[in-house]
Amino acid sequence: MTGFLTLLHKELLRFWKVGFQTVFAPMVSTLLYLMIFSHVLEEHVEAYPGVTYTVFLIPGLIMMAMLQNAFANSSSSLIQSKITGNLVFVLLSPLSYQEIFFAYVLASVVRGLAVGLGVYLVTLGFFDLSVTSLPWVFLFALIGSALLGALGIIAGIWAEKFDQLAAFQNFVILPLTFLSGVFYTIHSLPPFWQGLSHLNPFFYVIDGFRYGFFNASDISPYVSLGIVAMCFLAVSWLTLQMLKAGYKIRH
């Protein structure tokens, strides 16, 4: 257990020591999104009855920030360690592949939650957005960050160069988050795009998360939770297989 806790601690220290860049900066950019989109779209859209567009937008933006930062944490830590070579210190140690997996995922979750909570606390100063169901909010925040933390491990292991990681981020993670209903409810979409959105696992994370604030969602939070949990299990299984086989890290 000490080995696992040490790796977790090291991963937490890694982003905490550069917290300005890893926690504060994403909070600022999320708040910028909020300002701009709410300013442009406030007049035009009402997502749910009685919920203004800005307030509707906040949970989606919080979740988007959490997903992106959870992904960034494990993926950038791994690729930096791989490229600078210091991953060898973990690989030489008796840490099991499961311990490595859980340490990286948990550190990603903590960074995701830190950014999410930070954004939420700041928006509270300007908007009236209360949590109606803390368990749902927490559950989706947790599992969404964990899913992206695991995906980050896959990307960090797979990528051999920073531009490959950037490609993964820009062509997979970013479109999936932007097209997951952060900025709109998918009911406003044409049927084809609505159907396509249902194939995006991030849609369920955001929809379920939003349910915890508005008690309203596009689909049942139980269904969302089930789908996200299955995605998490599948991605985790794949990640564990990669770590166990030493794919690209133990040649």
Added chain:
Amino acid sequence: MTPAIEVKQMHKRFGRLHALAGVDLEIRTGEFFALLGPNGAGKTTLINIIAGLTRATSGSVRVMGYDVVADYRDARRMLGVVPQELVYDPFFTVRETLLIQSGYYGLKNNEAWIDEIIHHLDLADKAGVNMRALSGGMKRRVLVAQALVHKPPVIVLDEPTAGVDVELRQGLWRFVRQLNRDGHTIVLTTHYLDEAEALCSRVAMLKQGNIVALDTISNLVNSVPGCAVRLRLSPDTLPSALRPLMSTREEGYYILTLAEYSQLEHVMAALREAASQVLEMQVLQPDLEEVFVKIMGDAEITESAAVPT
């Protein structure tokens, strides 16, 4: 007694490259052992397989009796590795680096031992400094310290003195010798054969993934028959009878290569006959470097025909 490291029929292929072609090797507990060989001979690949950083294509390795795949946790606790590359984590100070490394091995409250290593490696005034700010030599010391945090009985150093200044090199070897006296098994790779000769009891020479020599230094040196004779003569001409033996001519000196010591008599007789006066004479015994060059030149490698060990 359990061997410190036991390598059996180790094969490693990288695509078409047969990096290790059936290596068998047993390193005894308490030995100071060197792995020698030219670049690309497979030394680092072998070390990486022992350390679990690389997976063997076939064959097995045990460290202190623990299989490095099946019992990797125990095997890795027994092993401290100083990697060849100067790697470090730029987020941490020297002390943090060592505390984290201890933690990976499941050790809590390891400060006393960490202080001792820091002291022995002359890192005391750098303990609170970030790794990024250290010189190459200092980073190398931290790598050695990291390999020792869990007091491993077997220590592997992969070219620890490459690009290291004389002072650090000497300090490092003093410390490693002390560790060996305290009972640690030491395995090193180096390109400096005089270092291996001065420190090690046994060496293995690798060529193209095969072990082409495995013996004590003295046996290897004695295995090369004959000697060289360095002469300064008056008058400064070599008798014609000795011309065929001459290998090199240095300023004022002739160097003759003799296939066996008994040829010395022939040399002396020829000098007497030519009325040459010997001003200086040295008999030079082969050193490890000569043995190395000879073995590397001689060794005929046939696919998967490893030299029996």
